[in-house]
Amino acid sequence: MTQSPQALCHALIDAAKRAGADAVDAMATEGRSLSIEVREGKLEHAERSEGTDLGLRVFVGQRQAQVSSSDSRPETLTAMAERAVAMAREAPEDPYSGLASADQLAQNWDLDALELCDPSAEPAPEALQQDALAAEAACAAIEGISQVQAAGASYGHHSIYLATSNGFAGGYQRTGRSLSCTGIAGTGAGMERDYDGDSRTFQNDLRSATDIGRLAGERAVARLNARRPKTGSYPVLFDERVSSSLIGHLLSAANGAAIARGSSWLQGAVGEQILPETLSVIEDPHRARISGSRPFDGEGLPTQRRAIIQDGVLTGWTLDLASARKLGLQSTGNAARGVGSVPSPSNWNIALTPGQHSREQLIADMGTGLLVTSLIGSTINPNTGDYSRGASGYWVENGEIAYPVNECTIAGNLRDMLKTLTPANDARSYLSRVVPSLMVEGMTLAGS
Incomplete structure (x- = not known):
């Protein structure tokens, strides 16, 4: 079973302590993203990615080392910890390195007030494609536009977690939804390009695709001559x-x-x-x-x-x-x-x-x-x-x-x-x- 970012961070800290670290912090991110690009009314490129990334920083006295991995298997966590401690022992001393003191650490926060994560469902690839097509069509409709160089839409959802060996532990989730369009006006050596785009945390806040495409086209035409x-x-x-x-x-x-x-x-x-x-x-x-x-x-x-x-x-x-x-x-x-x-x-x-x-x-x-x-x-x-x-x-x-x-x-x-x-x-x-x-x-x- 896949471990949560929280569990992975604490597992990394435990492994680093066993390997001989004096102090440790660990960071884990888990995310998924989807991007769509269209060209001339057709799908040009579609990409989806999912993954977990881990970062471990260890201190041996005033020496520190940082390692990272995208492999979350238990044996990999152990190897990361051992490698990081070995690296730290060979690193030069840094009198300014080290974790925060306990009284400096964040204690309470209100994630609901920050609204970092849109609770609505992840958009289907077809929905992103329709947005990109609408932006492209609106740009192409502007008089003077010779071609639409690019139109694309994307979505991402990421979880971030941080933990330290002296007591801090916290995380949050973040979403992002974006849409962009680039238009080209004129021909030959007289071609000019310009763009418009928008990126928001909540999908419902995103400006309309037709507005983005239209403004990209108008900006490109205005640059002619x-x-x-x-x-x-x-x-x-x-x-x-x-x-x-x-x-x-x-x-x-x-x-x-x-x-x-x-x-x-x-x-x-x-x-x-x-x-x-x-x-x-x-x-x-x-x-x-x-x-x-x-x-x-x-x-x-x-x-x-x-x-x-x-x-x-x-x-x-x-x-x-x-x-x-x-x-x-x-x-x-x-x-x-x-x-x-x-x-x-x-x-x-x-x-x-x-x-x-x-x-x-x-x-x-x-x-x-x-x-x-x-x-x-x-x-x-x-x-x-x-x-x-x-x-x-x-x-x-x-x-x-x-x-x-x-x-x-x-x-x-x-x-x-x-x-x-x-x-x-x-x-x-x-x-x-x-x-x-x-x-x-x-x-x-x-x-x-």
Whole structure:
């Protein structure tokens, strides 16, 4: 009989103790997923997967080792434990490694309030296929669309369980349902593509397939006859689809692992003004039905709502246990991990303070500049914050969108860029990162 993730974790801990480990944590995931892709009105690809994955981390003194497997037979659990302990004995000592103390561990949480798992039945493959076909048909019906590159739908259900040798044990289930479509407009060298998609925890929250396909087609057609913009210094408006990347760079710089390594352009910036004083960045891992929500982190610590930026001022770092110990601080409950990796700091759900005006109003106010809807590649200097990315989108003249643009590069410095942010009010509240369109007052634009 197949053992539950809970039983497998405790079996791994017992096996590691018998093998000579001083401390242990174990993680088990059990999941199933189904994905469907269609093309030209027919089924193109169907894939279903089911499996159990196990991760074991052992400590021998201040030495640690991590092993993983997808085989849950008893003899494999024993072999994993013995191999992990042998590896740990040969590993270098790490004075910052180790489990959380008992008083740090999460004790109580309300899974019902988080609504991480949709109780409705798993969709049949035919239902996913019909969604994908509907999205494809809606995209193909848009005048100017030459072909639909891809349309697909998927579903996943996963159980996650974590246990430690010093008393923590907990788990939860998570579901996800997604639908996407990519359209191509034009022909030959003048072809342009764009997409739309949606992903939700609950199937009933998913946007309609026809809406997704239609918007993918409209976006692709709007990109036809793109030009290269003129080189110069202009205001740049990051569309809501890509604006979260700017906040992502900020979060990466405030990551405790980067701070502990001394490789962050925010080094020593706690207490400094990073954003305009009207803006805050709030992390909230307890939002219902959101993919980034979780009751505890990858080390068994309780997750918490916190302000990373409060009224424009950086309040602290994002920390797991190891990075916190290196910095002489306390973990913020932000350890993320997979079954095959040790914990590392990561952010959960993020929200930036919205602005008072719509994206259209910001476009009208910018005069002449660039609306960015797609970013390509990335050159970010982690030590200085120097920023350079390929971009495409729309040229704005006299406060109105004039024509599509591509093959340009935008550049600046993140410290300077973030201090001039003006947000719109168009953020999608159901995303894990709720970030509206963002105006940056002046960036260097390399075009024609």
